[in-house]
Amino acid sequence: MKATLLHGPEDVRVEQVPDPALRVSTDAIVRVTHACICGSDLWPYRGIGLTPDGDVPAEPQRIGHEFLGVVEETGSEVNSLRQGDVVVAPFTFSDDDCEFCREGLHTSCVNGGGWGSADVDGGQGEAVRVPQAEGTLVKLPGGSDEALSASLLTLSDVFSTGHHAAVSASVGLGSTVVVVGDGAVGLSGVLASTRLGADRVIIMGRHQRRTELAEHFGATDVVPERGAEGVERIRELTGGHGASSVLECVGTADSLSTAVGAVRAGGSIGRVGAPTYENIPQPAETFLRNVTISGGVAPARNYIPKLLPDVLEGRIQPGLVFDRTLELDDISEGYRAMHEREALKVLVRP
Amino acid sequence: MKATLLHGPEDVRVEQVPDPALRVSTDAIVRVTHACICGSDLWPYRGIGLTPDGDVPAEPQRIGHEFLGVVEETGSEVNSLRQGDVVVAPFTFSDDDCEFCREGLHTSCVNGGGWGSADVDGGQGEAVRVPQAEGTLVKLPGGSDEALSASLLTLSDVFSTGHHAAVSASVGLGSTVVVVGDGAVGLSGVLASTRLGADRVIIMGRHQRRTELAEHFGATDVVPERGAEGVERIRELTGGHGASSVLECVGTADSLSTAVGAVRAGGSIGRVGAPTYENIPQPAETFLRNVTISGGVAPARNYIPKLLPDVLEGRIQPGLVFDRTLELDDISEGYRAMHEREALKVLVRP
Structure with missing residues (x-):
């Protein structure tokens, strides 16, 4: 089959790889119908590692971790899925049964892992062997619906991650929220905050197409200023105190500093941007103001069933973050376009 | 009157200062009956600043922020207190009426401040002018009771701070807790965790007298190892994963690193040790594991009414952290003894 390989900085290629096959009884094979490129894929694409050991792999690496697809084959212990089922995959696999999964923290599953790591297929290919298939995959009750597929695909990562940012920052009814970043995750955070009942959602961003989508998603204010000037503007908009x-x-270090400056005393920062900073700054400042720093990798598998009804019933359209669709063979063009901020988020059709 | 002045590193003196007098209608004058020395007083004593601007003051500075006392005089707007009332003062003053106080974050009161700052008396003296007296002081319903006074005094700061650590780290029924530090705040954190229903409380410390008190306060395990070895021991005691x-x-940077190593994925660190570190380390590690970093200066004024019944009715004895009592004139000996870890916490009688 064909799959995407990262050869090195700005060098992404679609190449022939071995067809996936069941290895253990908890595996399934999924034919990918929709995949996409994540902002976090751009870090290794740019030569910046975010593997757990912080390195860019020396050898070509399978990449991609967001996909919808159709079950082709299941191992003998996979009982709740069958051939032909349409499924969404969260961006990590997990058994949905260990102590962490039972608490909803599937990203820390003791039997879990990531796509495109050693011996595990990446999501940007024609098919994927899914470990822990029964725990990992969420079956879509209505089957395939092309009108919804972009929004369903966002449950894999980007919308679940925006939701995690909002949950981690304790967004609820009546909240005042600042979203640092107008990328696809930031816009998803706006939509997630609106969905959770926030009264006021301030997006920090200056790309008109993006801030317009933020407003469509419920943003009440747009702050184009950055850094200290942006923080000052946030303070002005929030009675001098910042947002809870x-x-x-x-x-980045800059965006985290902006978040620290924008948060109200007693408030929370939900951080979901994959950290390229080496420290969390201003610990005395956040200490004196009792700021909570929360968040991390989103346990999408926990959130998908909770978010799915709103997508299936059309109450939210998180798939609007996709502004370009490409064939798998053209995926390097998608990386380039996202890297140069020409495209917000690229959907890929194998 | 006599009061304590910090002249410079390891130079604390009791000297004559002007008697306090009412300045504005919301003030009260309190005659101090019990004060004490805080671990955070030792930072400036050692020449390390923790004023908001990070400096040790150039001029002799009034010091002390924990006291019990008797109301001597009240301004015209102080209606709920009268001469002779026995009161406990939290370690910051606050109006108990602004948006932050109404949320329970009295340390961020818009009309609040700290003791021993410009124009405000320190707590280690014979009397104190209390700004925002009605919002700040908590009247003790039973009046003066010498048997309880040590425990009541801990509500000013040390026990409220231990409680804040536990609340910030989401301690509740059945929790597994690690307490980093066997100082008076750490021991208070043990007691607070037990009081909140923790099942297992592991204290990291190696001073026998202190760890014995920790066990008296409910600690179930003592880990004398430090650093990486201490973290390894914590992991062994908690099924490999750490404590929630x-x-x-x-x-310190070391204690914070230990906390990061000891926390379970999805868990919380409640930090109440006044930060002498410049950054919060390992942001990628805490991100991958969804660790929440919370805490800060404890809003003691919020907690005092909640903790008071357990103290008054003798269910808890947080005052056991005091292991020495000195006259005010001898306070420099108290600083020395705490600085050299000869005394755990020193009570001072003006």
Whole structure:
């Protein structure tokens, strides 16, 4: 089959790889119908590692961790899925049964792992062997519906991650929220905050197409200023004190500093931008102001069943973050376009 | 009157200062009956600043922020207190009426401040002018009771701070807790965790007298090892994963690293040790494991009414952290003894 391989900085290729096959009885094979490129895929694409050991792999690496697909084959212990089922895969696999999964923290599953790691297929290919298939895959009750597929695909990662930012920042009814970052995760954070009942959602961003989508998703204010100037503007908009909930959706030292500046005393920062910073700054400042720093990798598998009804019933359209669709063979063009901020998020059709 | 002045590193003196007098209608004058020395007083004593601007003051500075006393005089707007009332003062003053106080975050009161700052008396003296007296002081319903006074005094700061660590780390019924630090705050954190229903409380410490008191307060395990070895021991004691709640009660880079190592994925660190570190480390590690970092300066004014009944009715004895009592004139000996870890916490009688 064909799959995407990262050869090195700015060098992504679609190549022939071995067809996936069942290895253990808890596996399933899924034919990928929809995949996409994640902002976090751009870090290794740019040569910046975010593997657990912080390195860019020396050898070509399978990549991609968001996909919808159709079950082709199941191992003998996979009872709740059958050939032909349409499924969404969260961006990590998990058994849905260990102590962490039972608490809803599927990203820390003791039998879990990530796509595109050693011996595990990446999501940007024609098919994937899914470990822990019964625990990992969520069956879509209505089967395939092309009108909904973009939004369903966002449950794999980007919308679940925006939701995690909002949950981690304690967004609820009547909240005032600042979203740092106008990428697809930030926009998802806006939609998630609105969905959770926030009264006021301030997006920090300056790309008109993106901030317009943020407003469509419920943003009440747009702050184009950055850094200290942006923080000052946030303070002005929030009675001088900042917002109780701040969603950090970028992952740089600058964006984290902005989040620290924008948060109200007693408030929370939900950080979901994969961290490229080496420290969390201003510990005395956040200490004096009792700021909580929360978040991390989103346990999408926990959130998918909770978010699915709103997508299936059309109450939210998180798939609007996709502004380009490409064939798998053209995926390097998708990386380039996202890297250059020409495209917000690219959907890929194998 | 006499009061304590910090002249410079390891130079604390009791000297004559002007008697306090009412300045505005919301003030009260309190005659101090019991005060004490805080671990955080030792930072400036050692020449390490923890004023908001990070400096040790150049001029002699009034010091002390924990006291019990008797109301001597009240301003015209102080209606709920009268001469002779026995009161406990939290370690910051606050109006108990602004948006932050109404949320229970009295340390961020818009009209609040700290003792021993410019124009405000310190607690280690014979009397104190209390700004925002009605919002700040908590009247003790039973009046003065010498048997309880040590425990009542801990509500000013040390026990309220231990409680804040536990609340910030989400300690509740059945929790597994690690307490980093066997100082008076750490021991208070043990007692607070037990009081909140924790099943298992592991204290990290190696001073026998202190760890014995920790066990008296409910600690189930003592880990004398430090650093990586200490973290390994914690992991062994907690099924390999660490504890869901970790109370950081020291404030050094080492203790914070230990806290990060000891916390379970999805868990929380409640940090109450006044931070002498410049960054919060390992942001990728805590991100991958969804660790929440919370805590800060404890809103003691919020907690005092909640903790008071257990003290008054003798269910808890947080005052056991005091292991020495000195006259005010001898306070420099108290600083020396705490600095050299000869005394755990020193009570001072003006």
